Amino acid sequence: MHKPLFVTGVGTDIGKTLVSAILVEKLKCDYWKPVQSGDLDNSDTMKVQKLVTNTQTVFHSEAYRLTQPYSPHKSAALDGIEINEQTIIAPKTYNQLLIEGAGGLMVPLNDHFLVIDLIKQLDAEVILVSQNYLGSINHTLLSIEALKSRSITIKGIIFNGDENTSTEDYIINYTDVKHLGRVPILPVIDKKTITDAGEYISL
Numbered sequence: 001m002h003k004p005l006f007v008t009g010v011g012t013d014i015g016k017t018l019v020s021a022i023l024v025e026k027l028k029c030d031y032w033k034p035v036q037s038g039d040l041d042n043s044d045t046m047k048v049q050k051l052v053t054n055t056q057t058v059f060h061s062e063a064y065r066l067t068q069p070y071s072p073h074k075s076a077a078l079d080g081i082e083i084n085e086q087t088i089i090a091p092k093t094y095n096q097l098l099i100e101g102a103g104g105l106m107v108p109l110n111d112h113f114l115v116i117d118l119i120k121q122l123d124a125e126v127i128l129v130s131q132n133y134l135g136s137i138n139h140t141l142l143s144i145e146a147l148k149s150r151s152i153t154i155k156g157i158i159f160n161g162d163e164n165t166s167t168e169d170y171i172i173n174y175t176d177v178k179h180l181g182r183v184p185i186l187p188v189i190d191k192k193t194i195t196d197a198g199e200y201i202s203l
């Protein structure tokens with residue numbers, strides 16, 4: 001049985017949900033967003049569900065649905081609760097499971113447990129979503145350093161958005177992490193463009 005795939009990013013708003021939709025359609029795997037903070041009427045799960053065509057994918061319910069769009073530890077406090085990491089248990093499925101994180105790796109779920117700790121707890125392999133912008137080399141190398149320091153397997157990195165070969169080459173050569181592909185800016189995001197975008201990723 002495959003280990004779960006955990007899609008994380010060098011930060012929030014980097015394209016994890018978009019890349020997750022492409023991967024879910026390409027792999028016909030299940031999707032799970034354990035912690036959703038804010039946007040409950042347009043959640044990541046709902047976004048992916050709207051973009052996926054295959055009938056095999058099961059969309060599992062979040063462990064935590066928080067009303068405010070902040071760091072999960074803060075959103076939970078605003079909702080009068082505290083996230084208990086013991087309750088975040090991977091859903092049972094015979095299919096491959098793709099898990100989308102919240103924000104980047106060092107995002108707090110409570111006062112002692114971060115997204116990166118959840119990856120370890122779920123024994124998942126990481127697909128890191130990066131983007132090419134001034135400062136992204138630092139953010140990407142820091143993310144990879146954090147994963148390696150916790151002996152978390154990195155399946156590879158997907159660059160999202162405009163190409164920057166010098167940035168991508170430096171990151172791949174310095175870290176030896178596998179380049180899984182690059183998703184260009186999609187002028188239109190719908191079922192067809194998400195299905196077609198599968199060709200940009202090789203894994």
Ligand SMILES: Nc1ncnc2c1ncn2[C@@H]1O[C@H](COP(=O)(O)OP(=O)(O)OP(=O)(O)O)[C@@H](O)[C@H]1O
Pocket residue numbers: 009011012013014015016017018019044101102103104160161183184185186187189
């Ligand atoms: N390659 C792309 N082409 C066009 N739009 C994109 C692309 N990647 C991301 N976007 C857009 O950028 C925004 C942020 O992307 P996305 O929601 O996937 O980020 P995220 O990392 O999942 O954020 P969060 O941390 O909130 O989960 C969305 O509106 C998304 O449609």
Ligand SMILES: C[C@H](N)[C@H](N)CCCCCC(=O)O
Pocket residue numbers: 012036037038068069070071072102103104106107108
């Ligand atoms: C609310 C947003 N859409 C994400 N789901 C959560 C981002 C948390 C970022 C925390 C931080 O790194 O400062």
Ligand SMILES: [Mg+2]
Pocket residue numbers: 016017018044100
């Ligand atoms: Mg998302």
